Each structure stands twice: as structure tokens, then as C-alpha cells.
Amino acid sequence: MSDLTLILLSAGSSSRFDTTVKKQWLRIQHKPLWQFVADKFEKSGLFCKIILVASQDDIAFMKNYADYDFVQGGNSRQASLKNALLHVKSEYVLVSDIARACISEELLQRILAKKGNADCIVPYLHVTDTIVYENTTIDRQKVKRIQTPQLSRTKILKNALQTSTEFTDESSAIVSYGATRAFVEGDENAYKITFIQDLNKLPCLSGPSSDILSGNGFDVHAFDDKGDMYLGGVKIDTEYGFKAHSDGDVALHSLIDALLGAAGMGDIGMLFPDNDVAYKGIDSKELLQRVVAKIYNYGFEIINVDITIAAQKPRIGAYKNKMRQTIAEILQIDKARVNVKATTTEKLGFIGREEGVGVIANANLKYFNWKMIG
Numbered sequence: 001m002s003d004l005t006l007i008l009l010s011a012g013s014s015s016r017f018d019t020t021v022k023k024q025w026l027r028i029q030h031k032p033l034w035q036f037v038a039d040k041f042e043k044s045g046l047f048c049k050i051i052l053v054a055s056q057d058d059i060a061f062m063k064n065y066a067d068y069d070f071v072q073g074g075n076s077r078q079a080s081l082k083n084a085l086l087h088v089k090s091e092y093v094l095v096s097d098i099a100r101a102c103i104s105e106e107l108l109q110r111i112l113a114k115k116g117n118a119d120c121i122v123p124y125l126h127v128t129d130t131i132v133y134e135n136t137t138i139d140r141q142k143v144k145r146i147q148t149p150q151l152s153r154t155k156i157l158k159n160a161l162q163t164s165t166e167f168t169d170e171s172s173a174i175v176s177y178g179a180t181r182a183f184v185e186g187d188e189n190a191y192k193i194t195f196i197q198d199l200n201k202l203p204c205l206s207g208p209s210s211d212i213l214s215g216n217g218f219d220v221h222a223f224d225d226k227g228d229m230y231l232g233g234v235k236i237d238t239e240y241g242f243k244a245h246s247d248g249d250v251a252l253h254s255l256i257d258a259l260l261g262a263a264g265m266g267d268i269g270m271l272f273p274d275n276d277v278a279y280k281g282i283d284s285k286e287l288l289q290r291v292v293a294k295i296y297n298y299g300f301e302i303i304n305v306d307i308t309i310a311a312q313k314p315r316i317g318a319y320k321n322k323m324r325q326t327i328a329e330i331l332q333i334d335k336a337r338v339n340v341k342a343t344t345t346e347k348l349g350f351i352g353r354e355e356g357v358g359v360i361a362n363a364n365l366k367y368f369n370w371k372m373i374g
């Protein structure tokens with residue numbers, strides 16, 4: 001049984017990654033970057049446990065992709081690392097950042113070959129530029145560019161982090177604690193993705209799949225003889241509304257399920273439970289906006305949507321254009337890619353008996369193509 005646990009830090013907000021997509025959710029073919037990195041480490045067979053540290057929201061979605069151990073991150077890299085260390089029992093721990101996506105087998109072996117030589121084993125790169133520190137030129141031979149992954153004695157690292165001082169890497173905390181550090185040759189390809197332009201500096205990464213991801217939604221709401229009616233994000237001029245926990249916009253609910261379906265994110269009730277007071281009477285355009293934000297944050301783009309409203313009443317012909325405009329603005333796509341259809345059921349069934357409305361929706365997504373970034 002291996003005496004080594006891997007911690008992969010992926011809780012960052014990508015604040016310097018100037019795009020709506022969080023870098024850990026960029027796709028390599030169909031795999032999110034975090035899974036691409038974790039699977040490569042897992043394939044090495046070196047670890048008794050692999051812990052992924054991420055935000056609560058991300059973990060909920062990550063569990064759709066893989067069965068790693070997931071731990072919720074904190075407000076800083078060090079806080080996230082401390083949370084993960086609570087789940088580490090092995091004598092040694094390797095800590096790496098998902099943002100360093102191209103860790104080679106050779107670098108890993110160089111680090112592991114030094115296991116036991118010091119309390120922390122650290123890869124570094126030499127400096128070739130002239131280094132000026134506060135207007136004073138310093139000896140660049142004495143400067144190291146520190147990388148991850150770093151291999152630590154678990155007990156020492158846990159003790160070293162019992163401090164209010166924030167360190168940006170494990171070895172600095174360990175040395176500050178009075179323990180030892182040994183260096184190994186790093187790797188230029190172990191580059192940390194900070195800005196979106198960095199992605200094209202990493203030869204190990206191929207672009208996202210160009211596949212189209214399709215999803216569908218279906219929802220029904222019964223009429224209510226009181227209240228306002230909202231449909232497709234538009235107020236409908238009727239004397240009756242829908243029975244619902246929210247504003248009852250059955251067309252937007254169906255569209256939300258189609259988007260979630262295409263993204264593999266479950267369904268509307270999982271995100272907005274219909275027994276949660278937070279959603280009582282909520283404007284369904286707000287629910288759609290939250291789902292669209294997730295869609296873009298998690299690395300998808302919306303291609304087109306198509307909605308079919310099955311209703312004996314109300315007649316919606318006069319509202320279609322406004323529905324398309326309203327939905328297009330929320331989805332951040334052209335109105336031409338939002339289609340709204342309507343049909344009666346020729347007075348058949350509950351819809352024909354004017355008891356309520358049913359809506360079917362389809363959505364097509366693609367992955368954000370980061371390869372096109374210059």
C-alpha cells in the first residue's frame with residue numbers, strides 16, 4: 001500500500017483568467033482540465049488516495065465526472081490545503097496545483113527519488129534573466145523559481161501550517177517552521193496557467209471536443225384562477241396564472257431543464273428545490289440567469305434553443321417575439337438562435353381541457369474553444 005497521498009488544489013476563482021470560464025473547467029476533448037490532470041496522476045498508480053480541493057458548487061458538478069475524494073476549499077490556497085490535510089493519513093503527501101497541468105512522469109520520479117532526504121522536496125527552475133530587487137541587482141545564481149508538485153512529510157507540513165502566516169507554497173512554510181527542504185531540477189513544461197494566453201504554452205494540452213451537446217426539457221403547470229401569468233419571461237394578459245412555487249413560468253422551467261440536460265447538470269429541482277422558501281414566487285428569469293452563469297462558468301457556450309408550448313389557451317402568437325428577445329438577452333445569444341413555437345392539442349387531454357400548459361424545450365451547447373485564444 002502506497003504511503004503517499006496526492007492533494008490537487010482546484011479551488012481558485014481564476015480571478016486573473018480574463019474570461020467567464022474558470023480554468024479548471026476548460027475542456028481537453030471532453031474532460032475538464034481538473035479531471036485531465038487528476039486522471040494522469042491516478043494512472044501513475046503512485047497514490048493511496050487522491051484528494052481534489054474545490055468550491056462547494058464545483059464539487060457538486062465534479063461528482064458527475066469522477067469518484068475522487070472531494071474536499072471543499074477555503075479562502076486561500078493555504079486554507080484549502082489545510083482542509084485537505086485533515087483527510088490525509090499517509091506518511092507523505094504530494095501537493096500540486098491543477099493549474100500546473102503538464103507535470104511529466106520524469107519530474108514526478110525526480111521528486112519521489114528524493115523522498116526521505118528532507119521534510120520537503122521542491123522542484124525549481126534556474127533564473128536566466130537579470131534580477132533587480134528594489135532597485136538593487138542581485139545574484140541570479142542564488143535565485144530559484146519554485147514549482148509544484150512538492151513532496152512533504154505529512155506530519156511536518158500539518159505542524160508547519162499551524163500559523164497565521166500565509167505561504168504560497170509548502171516548502172516555505174516548512175522551512176519557516178524550522179524543518180528541512182531539498183531541491184530537485186524542475187521542468188519548464190510544469191508551467192502554471194495564470195492567464196488564458198498561458199494555455200498555448202502547454203504542449204500536453206489538446207483542445208476541446210467540437211461535439212455538440214444536446215439536452216431536452218419538459219414541464220407542466222396547471223392554471224390557477226388567481227395571480228399573474230408569466231410565460232417565456234413575458235407577462236401574459238390573462239385573468240389567471242399558474243399553480244407553482246415560483247412565478248410558474250413553465251416555458252423557462254422547461255428551457256432550464258434543457259440547458260442543464262445538455263450540460264449534464266441534472267435538473268431544475270436539484271438546483272432550486274420547490275420546497276425552499278428562497279424560491280417562493282421567484283421570477284423564473286432569475287433562475288434562468290443563474291443557470292446561464294453556471295453554463296458559461298463551467299466551460300460551455302450556448303448554440304441555440306427551441307421551445308414548443310402546448311396550450312389550448314392563452315394564444316401566444318402576439319408574445320413570441322418578445323419571448324425570443326427576452327430569452328436571447330438572458331442566454332447572451334442572438335434572437336435568431338432562440339425559437340418559440342406553440343401548438344394546441346386539438347382539445348385533447350388536460351391541455352385540451354384547458355387545465356394547464358405543457359412545454360418541451362431543446363438546447364444545444366458546445367465547449368468554449370480556448371484554442372482560438374491568440
Ligand SMILES: Nc1ccn([C@@H]2O[C@H](COP(=O)(O)O)[C@@H](O)[C@H]2O)c(=O)n1
Binds near residue numbers: 219267270274
Ligand atoms: N418524480 C419526480 C418528479 C419531480 N422530481 C423533482 O422535483 C422537481 C420539480 O418537479 P415538478 O414535477 O414539480 O416540475 C423536478 O425538477 C425534480 O427535481 C423528482 O425528484 N421526482
Ligand SMILES: C[C@@]1(CO)OP(=O)(O)OP(=O)(O)OC[C@H]1O
Binds near residue numbers: 245253270271275
Ligand atoms: C421552479 C421551481 C422553483 O422551486 O418550482 P416550481 O415553480 O414549482 O416549478 P417546477 O417546475 O414544478 O419545479 C421546479 C422548481 O425548481
